[in-house]
Amino acid sequence: MIIVMRPGASQEELAAVEAAVRETALEPHVIYGTERKVVAATGDERGVSPGTFELLSGVEKVMPVLAPYKLASVETRPGRTVVRPAPRPGVGPFAAAWGAREVVVIAGPCTVEGREQVVETARAVRAAGAVALRGGAFKPRTNPYSFQGLMEEGLEYMAEARAATGLPVVTEVLSAADVKLVAGYADVLQIGARNMQNYLLLRAVGEINRPVLLKRGMSATLDELLFAAEYVLMQGNPDVILCERGIRTFERHARNTLSLAAVPALKARTHLPVIVDPSHGTGHSYLVAPMALAAVAAGADGLMLEVAPDPRRALVDGGQTLDFCQFEELMRGISAVARAVGRGLALPAGGGADAPDREKTGDG
Amino acid sequence: MIIVMRPGASQEELAAVEAAVRETALEPHVIYGTERKVVAATGDERGVSPGTFELLSGVEKVMPVLAPYKLASVETRPGRTVVRPAPRPGVGPFAAAWGAREVVVIAGPCTVEGREQVVETARAVRAAGAVALRGGAFKPRTNPYSFQGLMEEGLEYMAEARAATGLPVVTEVLSAADVKLVAGYADVLQIGARNMQNYLLLRAVGEINRPVLLKRGMSATLDELLFAAEYVLMQGNPDVILCERGIRTFERHARNTLSLAAVPALKARTHLPVIVDPSHGTGHSYLVAPMALAAVAAGADGLMLEVAPDPRRALVDGGQTLDFCQFEELMRGISAVARAVGRGLALPAGGGADAPDREKTGDG
């Protein structure tokens, strides 16, 4: 931690800062500059609040030096984490592996509205090359008068869709109390943007044996996202996938500002895989495809896309949802861009959009 | 809802939009402008997603007309809501009444660290004129390595401080599962900024009989804040206090940007009381006093301030905490500004254990 003294700070003030640094078990080193004295406090500063020194007389500002998370940091863990959902009884190993060479596409409806809708969508997205199925059963809705999801019934339909297609299920869990229930059906537990700092929920998903897809909060910095991941990792669950889904800015042409530079910036800081959700990240279907391609070009390990049979009739977020045709076309583009940046597209067991004989597979 | 058609949209596209409007039980009215056709859809649009129409062929954009919350709206409820914590056995009626003429000051430590700290602080802030005591027992901490609060032990110390001073206790609850426990000790349940969109928690506090202090999320619009209030009101709890506590912007001189125009803007939209937290809203103690005074001048119904015996030794947020002297001086300023804008300062009730002659003091 670097403590910058005000110009003209006295020797007594300096001595008091040094003493305060020693009290926190850090070691003070004084540097006498031409205009300022600076105290460098060395040691593990992670448990020490900058506020401790900010209020001392003569202190101008305090600047932390270390990234404050540990387990999520590239410094702690060499190499990159690859996250794989565990096989389910009766559903052979899944093709999805986030953080490996191949780009992984999760697709499905924003919200599960019925058995037919989700099974039909699962088949269609699998046929086009998706390797995981998304769908919301518990929905956090800003508007209390909006549809709030089918809850457990929705989870059952997702499980049926998994049985029909072999795709692992990615779905959101809203509270610590629901983690066990949702984990009974889901292969990957999603933590939504609004819950990124729901620390009780983060701890709860850290205690179970399921990969966690952690969405960046609407106004979260990368440090805050990595802190949230740290909460999960600290409980012993090493399988966290980070997801950029747009931040809130002054822009009005899109629902959020998709910050794709977060992808390479995160990958420079953490060994965890990083994916992008261009559906929520833009909120308009005409922006989804270009931003999906851009995300892959920027180095994303995967995408999460909203696809439904008839987006115009979707109860939730229809405006940002692709239909089957649009999705199929987009998958061809994703595959081409993934190859252009030296990666491929993870394909469903038995083939996908690129596989010449994908149409022969039993369930796709 | 106003549906703007693209220039050159065909009669067929227009007819399809009209049909879609009728399907949602709204009534379409077509206006033929010089450059655009516009469909005004009248009726209760609150349950209808703009996305329903956005994807229709020929539609350029969709603009909602109605504020989408009802119970929180000034239109629904004439007059202003006054929120009063219920008396406790053995603790006479509380002086705090948010939304009345007097400005209500809540003060206390960011985090409860021990019995002595909280009781001493309670006595000091009461002596200076605060009418409610704040203190965190369950702390949502960004950094998982930071102190997370004393939990139930902290609540017990708060209750002791209430017994000693007659001040009602305002404290945060982090999850639906804890609501009953916290409500056993607290007179006002605080929902923190990070939980403003934790809808399960909002519903849970809506089901019990305690006022709710709802902090604005770091990147929440006023509509979203009022939606969050609506979740509580819908469950039957009418006592919600809204709190502006700073939003996240590009500014770096303060922890957040305290948006004081939110105070009059909220009061124009809702009958609920609106208070301001300049401690979290700025993050620096030297900014707290000017922004506290500014909040009162802007029409806030109250303030929430962090005060501790020795801010430099606080485990959490010391940099934004006032000491007793600073708080006492600030209270004099608050009282003067409150009078200047035609309001007064709510004063602690006469029954406080350690302030027998409080009523003699001018403004607290």
Added chain:
Amino acid sequence: MIIVMRPGASQEELAAVEAAVRETALEPHVIYGTERKVVAATGDERGVSPGTFELLSGVEKVMPVLAPYKLASVETRPGRTVVRPAPRPGVGPFAAAWGAREVVVIAGPCTVEGREQVVETARAVRAAGAVALRGGAFKPRTNPYSFQGLMEEGLEYMAEARAATGLPVVTEVLSAADVKLVAGYADVLQIGARNMQNYLLLRAVGEINRPVLLKRGMSATLDELLFAAEYVLMQGNPDVILCERGIRTFERHARNTLSLAAVPALKARTHLPVIVDPSHGTGHSYLVAPMALAAVAAGADGLMLEVAPDPRRALVDGGQTLDFCQFEELMRGISAVARAVGRGLALPAGGGADAPDREKTGDG
């Protein structure tokens, strides 16, 4: 400047950084922490770009220590600058003095639309206690199809209004080429938010003998605002008034987010006076009065307010303009809040809103 090395940076990398620091005429000091090596570079870092070190092998990040402006800094100049417009031939000394104890109110129409409008407004605002007259003759308009101002004709009307009321004229100058022309009429030259980083213009107003009212850019940090002031000061013009006028954020209930914490934050960094423009800062007349009062409570040295005879017919920004009645009432509030925070309201020579015999004065 503090240069933080990556963990595991080699001795060679460290030596290269030390050499690079010496090349810039700064002095390197190495601190060996438990996890990182840090190089403190002492000396005048203002001319040295952090980028110089950022690209060196083994460097993680570079943190400047010094505020990069000098002349604008409180460190350079003890006391506070008081800015007074010079007397005009025939117009006795002006009452406006920004940075003194009294709060200074500038008022007038957004845009000069005609002789009668501006003279009538000048009389009215003077009668209510304003001590300076604003009015735009050269208007920077986002929309090219909007009214762009009367230009020199508008300046002439402003000069007539000054002659009629004794109020100094504050008006915007848009380009270096116009500085002399505008300075011929104006007593204070305003640099608008869009031009805060128009460095040629800043230099030009730095070279003449007129106070400069410098508005904060819509997305400018305080450092950037102070840099802009520095451009003016460097040319020898010491009379700069800073103006907070709202920043651009995600908020939608107001045109901008008025960041009142900028007032005390600026006053802690600079000796220059700081005023607030709540008209542009909010964009809605119902928000202007509460934010004007809040600005005074936050310590602003003055206000800039839009007032017009019939705001509904204003060609520009009518929605945020007060009528004479609203302004008069607001001035009473401003006076009360100014007194509550230990300041007064600067009054026009001969009286103002507070002066019992103000109505006797010849011109208002």
Added chain:
Amino acid sequence: MIIVMRPGASQEELAAVEAAVRETALEPHVIYGTERKVVAATGDERGVSPGTFELLSGVEKVMPVLAPYKLASVETRPGRTVVRPAPRPGVGPFAAAWGAREVVVIAGPCTVEGREQVVETARAVRAAGAVALRGGAFKPRTNPYSFQGLMEEGLEYMAEARAATGLPVVTEVLSAADVKLVAGYADVLQIGARNMQNYLLLRAVGEINRPVLLKRGMSATLDELLFAAEYVLMQGNPDVILCERGIRTFERHARNTLSLAAVPALKARTHLPVIVDPSHGTGHSYLVAPMALAAVAAGADGLMLEVAPDPRRALVDGGQTLDFCQFEELMRGISAVARAVGRGLALPAGGGADAPDREKTGDG
């Protein structure tokens, strides 16, 4: 324009709104909804300020319907504009054509520092496949103590580099007074982000016969960017290239937040070409390459990249500048991604002095 009345607005208030609409030459149409009355005002609303109606009694809000720019709009001009710099005497036709099928890369130093630096860089970027040369001679610097550019001397070096390589020169002009001077040397005039709303400058470049590269302001909406373009187009200059270069948000890992969704969003609104500057858009060289690739994938018509012989010694913005090796590698990536999205990379013309066998190279 849609004027929403408050609930309970009277017939008199409604009639006054209708009258006010007619006064502006728009035509009012009243729609009676269940909760609100709405007045749709049809006609060309572009010259009418919403503020005109906002202050009328009984009005709740006013929502414009039309995009307020005309010449820049896709509605006005079918097809897409292709911008080509005019040939120079002695320098054959340029390969750069923004808005055509091929992706156009502009590269060069942030700031011209000397003859050798710029000529060497021009040769290197041309060899790697760039088709235009950038370089700043007039620099707008936030910090007044920073290097401000070589001015006309810098322009001369740029012209020499053009002569040596056949690359057209793209360089910034800071003021209307300099437009003729700079246009004497430059093939494309750049308007920087800080000047996007310098309307005098926009008009001045609109009056001459040179393509204009218009950078988006740091906090400009897309509408504001298109308004700025409209200023140029209105003067008769049809050749405007729009450039996304990052916006200011709360993010701190990058200098700006590069908003790539602006690319497809702009292309849906305007016929003008859209390029991206990932150097300023990120501020860190490690983020430039991924964001350059992402921009192409998102549909950008070109890129603007900072390249210098030794970025560590650059006087300006070294931290975001690529060296020749990094640029060459990036160009291979850009070419691959451009092909993946169905486009190619524009290649330098055969006439370049030092690249006689350029056409043999694969993609550069």
